[in-house]
Amino acid sequence: MSDDEKIDEFGLIAEWLAPLADNPTAMRLSDDAAQLIVPDGQALVISTDMLVAGVHFPIDGDAALVARRMLACNISDLAAKGAKPYGCFLNLGVPENWDTAFLKDFVATLGAGLEKYDMQLWGGDTVRAAQGFAGLTVHGLLPEGEMLTRRGAHDGDDIYVTGTIGDGFLALPSLGAAYADPQPPIDFGQAVRCVATSAIDISDGLLADLEHICRASQGGMTIEADLIPLSADGRAHDNLQDLVTGGDDLQIAFTAPSAEADALRALAERHATKLSRIGSFKKGATPRVILQAADGRDIALDIGSDERGFRHF
Amino acid sequence: MSDDEKIDEFGLIAEWLAPLADNPTAMRLSDDAAQLIVPDGQALVISTDMLVAGVHFPIDGDAALVARRMLACNISDLAAKGAKPYGCFLNLGVPENWDTAFLKDFVATLGAGLEKYDMQLWGGDTVRAAQGFAGLTVHGLLPEGEMLTRRGAHDGDDIYVTGTIGDGFLALPSLGAAYADPQPPIDFGQAVRCVATSAIDISDGLLADLEHICRASQGGMTIEADLIPLSADGRAHDNLQDLVTGGDDLQIAFTAPSAEADALRALAERHATKLSRIGSFKKGATPRVILQAADGRDIALDIGSDERGFRHF
Numbered sequence: 001m002s003d004d005e006k007i008d009e010f011g012l013i014a015e016w017l018a019p020l021a022d023n024p025t026a027m028r029l030s031d032d033a034a035q036l037i038v039p040d041g042q043a044l045v046i047s048t049d050m051l052v053a054g055v056h057f058p059i060d061g062d063a064a065l066v067a068r069r070m071l072a073c074n075i076s077d078l079a080a081k082g083a084k085p086y087g088c089f090l091n092l093g094v095p096e097n098w099d100t101a102f103l104k105d106f107v108a109t110l111g112a113g114l115e116k117y118d119m120q121l122w123g124g125d126t127v128r129a130a131q132g133f134a135g136l137t138v139h140g141l142l143p144e145g146e147m148l149t150r151r152g153a154h155d156g157d158d159i160y161v162t163g164t165i166g167d168g169f170l171a172l173p174s175l176g177a178a179y180a181d182p183q184p185p186i187d188f189g190q191a192v193r194c195v196a197t198s199a200i201d202i203s204d205g206l207l208a209d210l211e212h213i214c215r216a217s218q219g220g221m222t223i224e225a226d227l228i229p230l231s232a233d234g235r236a237h238d239n240l241q242d243l244v245t246g247g248d249d250l251q252i253a254f255t256a257p258s259a260e261a262d263a264l265r266a267l268a269e270r271h272a273t274k275l276s277r278i279g280s281f282k283k284g285a286t287p288r289v290i291l292q293a294a295d296g297r298d299i300a301l302d303i304g305s306d307e308r309g310f311r312h313f
Numbered sequence: 314m315s316d317d318e319k320i321d322e323f324g325l326i327a328e329w330l331a332p333l334a335d336n337p338t339a340m341r342l343s344d345d346a347a348q349l350i351v352p353d354g355q356a357l358v359i360s361t362d363m364l365v366a367g368v369h370f371p372i373d374g375d376a377a378l379v380a381r382r383m384l385a386c387n388i389s390d391l392a393a394k395g396a397k398p399y400g401c402f403l404n405l406g407v408p409e410n411w412d413t414a415f416l417k418d419f420v421a422t423l424g425a426g427l428e429k430y431d432m433q434l435w436g437g438d439t440v441r442a443a444q445g446f447a448g449l450t451v452h453g454l455l456p457e458g459e460m461l462t463r464r465g466a467h468d469g470d471d472i473y474v475t476g477t478i479g480d481g482f483l484a485l486p487s488l489g490a491a492y493a494d495p496q497p498p499i500d501f502g503q504a505v506r507c508v509a510t511s512a513i514d515i516s517d518g519l520l521a522d523l524e525h526i527c528r529a530s531q532g533g534m535t536i537e538a539d540l541i542p543l544s545a546d547g548r549a550h551d552n553l554q555d556l557v558t559g560g561d562d563l564q565i566a567f568t569a570p571s572a573e574a575d576a577l578r579a580l581a582e583r584h585a586t587k588l589s590r591i592g593s594f595k596k597g598a599t600p601r602v603i604l605q606a607a608d609g610r611d612i613a614l615d616i617g618s619d620e621r622g623f624r625h626f
Contacts, residue, residue, distance in 0.1 A: 027462075030529060032390045032514070033360035033453075035460040038351040047346035048402045048450065050438045077345045089361045089450050091404060125363045131443045137361065137402050137450040140346075147348040149340075201345070216343060 012100060013126055016107040017090070020114060020121040025087060034122040036087070036139075043144045045083035049073040050135030053095065059132070060097070061175070063105035066134050068181045071113040073203065074138040076184035076250040080201035082148045082193025083140025085119035085186065090136055093129030106134075117186060142190070148199040148254070150216035155283035157197055157255035159221055160264065162188060162273050164231040165206050169246025178231075182250040188273040189252055195263055199254035205247040207301075210289045213255065213281075220285030226294050229276040241301050244291070255281050325413060326439055329420040330403070333427060334434040338400060347435040349400070349452075356457045358396035362386040363448030366408065372445070373410070374488070376418035379447050381494045384426040386516065387451040389497035389563040393514035395461040395506025396453025398432035398499065403449055406442030419447075430499060455503070461512040461567070463529035468596035470510055470568035472534055473577065475501060475586050477544040478519050482559025491544075495563040501586040502565055508576055512567035518558040520614075523566055523602045526594075530568070533598030539607050542589040554614050557604070568594050 018028045025034045038044055051070050053059045078085055090110070094103070114121060119138070162185045167178035184201065192199070198217055200209045206228070210221055225240060234243055256264060261277070268275035279292075291299040331341045338347045351357055364383050366372045391398055403423070407416070427434060432451070475498045480491035497514065505512070511530055513522045519541070523534055538553060547556055569577060574590070581588035592605075604612040 030464075031462050033358050033394050033396075033460070035394075036357040036359055037457055038357065040353070044349040044351065044357075045346050046349055046402065046435060048404060048436060048438050050404050050406070050440055052406060052440050052442045054443065055441055081346050081348075083346075089359065091361060091363050091448055091450075093363070093365060093446060122359060123361060125361050125448065127363055127365050127446075128368055129365045129444055129446065130367065133406060133440075133442065133446065135404055135438065137404075144350055147346070149344050151343075 010126060013103055013107065016104065017121065020111045023120045025120060026122040029123060036122070039141070041144055042141045043147065045078060045081045045140040045142060045147055046137065047074060047077040048135060048137040049077065050091065050133060053132035063102045064109045065175060065180050067106050067109035067113060070134045070136055071110065071117070072182040072184055072250050074136040075117055075186055076201040076203060078138055078140040079184040079186045079189035080148065080199045080252050081140065082146065082189050082199070083142045084190055085117045086139045086141045087120035087122040088136045088138045089122055090124030092124065092126045093131065093133040094126060095129055095132040098132055142193065146193060148193055148196055150198055150200055150213045152197040153213055153217035153219060153255040153281045154197050154257060155219065155281070156258065157281040158258050158261065158277050159210070159223065159253065159255055159279045159281060160275055160277050161202070161206070161229065161251055161253045162275055163249065163251040164229045164234055164274065165202070165249055165251070166234045166237065166243025166246055167231050168248030168250065169242055170233050170237060172248065179248060184250045185252055185273050188268065188271040191267045191271055192254060192264070195260045196254040196256045199252055202249040202251045202253055203247060205245040206253065207244050207289050210253055211287065214287035214289060217281070218287060219281050219283040220287060221279055221281050221289045223279035223289055223291050225291050225299055227276060227278040229274060323439060326416055326420065329417065330434065333424045336433045338433060339435040342436060349435070352454070354457055355454045356460065358391060358394045358453040358455060358460055359450065360387060360390040361448060361450040362390065363404065363446060366445035376415045377422045378488060378493050380419050380422035380426060383447045383449055384423065385495040385497055385563050387449040388430055388499055389514040389516060391451055391453040392497040392499045392502035393461065393512045393565050394453065395459065395502050395512070396455045397503055398430045399452045399454045400433035400435040401449045401451045402435055403437030405437065405439045406444065406446040407439060408442055408445040411445055455506065459506060461506055461509055463511055463513055463526045465510040466526055466530035466532060466568040466594045467510050467570060468532065468594070469571065470594040471571050471574065471590050472523070472536065472566065472568055472592045472594060473588055473590050474515070474519070474542065474564055474566045475588055476562065476564040477542045477547060477587065478515070478562055478564070479547045479550065479556025479559055480544050481561030481563065482555055483546050483550060485561065492561060497563045498565055498586050501580065501584040504580045504584055505567060505577070508573045509567040509569050512565055515562040515564045515566055516560060518560040519566065520557050520602050524600065526568065527600035527602060530594070531600060532594050532596040533600060534592055534594050534602045536592035536602055536604050538604050538612055540589060540591040542587060
């Protein structure tokens with residue numbers, strides 16, 4: 001491809017992206033910056049996640065896969081904070097093998113995702129790169145001071161997870177839907193904000209992410225293995241350890257007082273969200289997760305605590 | 314380098330970055346997201362710029378160069394908007410040749426830059442990559458509705474630039490200070506916000522950037538070549554076209570009513586900023602820049618309008 005064709009390609013991206021940025025903050029990408037007015041009493045929740053070809057998606061992965069994973073990884077962080085998606089900035093590194101058709105498909109998939117999550121495009125930066133990368137910096141809204149964090153778990157709180165665990169791991173080799181098109185529970189995350197005491201999205205693996213809550217909330221967790229929700233594929237897989245350390249589920253794990261059990265069941269039903277209580281939190285205990293069998297015995301994992309989830313590097 | 318050493322490296326980055334994020338918004342990077350409260354009556358100005366090894370800096374460029382260029386490119390956008398730097402998110406793609414010493418130097422240079430610009434670190438994402446990249450998404454503050462844009466130039470407005478033009482171009486081959494450590498006029502940008510009618514930072518090249526204002530403000534510009542401020546190196550260079558199309562100056566160009574000339578001179582003096590009036594804006598004229606010699610004749614450039622500045626791809 002000649003340099004001229006490359007330039008045209010980037011002109012096309014800008015042309016295609018501008019209609020997605022038809023909002024007062026972005027002014028259709030007509031300037032170098034966006035001007036954002038935050039509604040009174042609201043705080044912004046901001047997070048960023050970047051995916052690199054050959055690290056987070058296959059080098060020859062198709063455009064829809066890249067766009068959906070990029071959106072889902074970022075939306076997942078907002079979901080776990082209880083924030084409503086508001087707007088985002090796109091950073092795109094475009095390698096040789098992303099041709100015009102790829103980019104058109106990427107923009108179309110991004111547009112559909114933004115519409116689905118009711119999120120605006122505010123700006124971004126597109127650069128030439130030898131290795132493809134795609135990232136967002138996402139901004140969500142919630143009432144001031146109400147962001148869910150990893151820190152607030154109380155002694156005796158129940159531990160819940162949405163969806164099923166391990167399907168991200170199982171879907172990765174075949175790029176199945178649980179990996180290629182994950183559905184973070186963004187509406188349920190906002191609904192649960194006033195009930196949950198701490199929360200995290202399951203991206204590194206259930207155990208690793210729960211241990212983040214343990215460390216931040218200064219306590220330990222006991223998880224009943226039989227209560228961990230599995231899909232049919234998960235039940236057919238003979239190694240639980242794979243499923244609870246595999247990562248990429250993009251579901252939410254959270255803690256809540258046991259008195260809220262009925263309220264949570266009602267919220268889950270209203271949002272058509274599968275919700276499972278899987279254990280409880282003990283304040284002051286060693287900050288780690290103990291996996292318990294039905295007979296009450298601890299399940300030993302043949303990995304160290306450091307390896308309980310996907311390390312990003 | 315083994316995988317274990319790589320993991321340690323990333324642990325170190327997080328450890329080194331956390332002290333730079335000692336603010337209520339970032340909570341020392343203890344969570345996946347930052348919670349930002351915007352002061353009443355203030356708007357956020359948001360922009361993002363990403364630099365890729367081999368495209369925007371040499372593959373073997375040192376850490377201080379990468380950190381300073383990344384900061385300056387992003388601060389420059391805020392300067393041209395009249396915004397005060399507030400906080401940022403860092404996206405880092407780390408290749409094999411960025412070893413621990415490199416990363417330590419990068420973080421130290423970033424820290425010094427953040428301190429200099431009074432900007433907080435709120436979060437980020439660090440990933441392994443074959444090709445290094447470094448970008449920020451920067452957030453600035455200004456009173457609601459007061460962001461400088463490219464659109465507001467009035468008929469008869471004077472055109473001004475800060476600093477000298479072409480030094481970015483001249484310094485690039487040797488990675489001299491004007492390229493490696495540019496100084497965007499961030500304080501002057503805020504001061505000039507209430508006086509200027511439109512503004513842009515000079516990143517693509519003086520002519521290309523002025524033409525962005527022409528198109529957005531729907532008018533043409535006449536620039537007097539003799540008034541373009543040059544450094545001693547610039548005066549010694551025998552090709553003006555190189556200097557006005559070379560890019561990377563990271564100064565500000567802006568328009569202002571001629572009645573503000575005295576006020577602007579006083580502001581420039583107060584902020585120790587070199588300020589030069591270089592021409593005037595005519596509303597309704599063909600949206601392009603005419604370069605005029607001292608004898609009033611147009612200076613023809615041997616490039617098309619499309620090539621009047623650095624294209625990022």
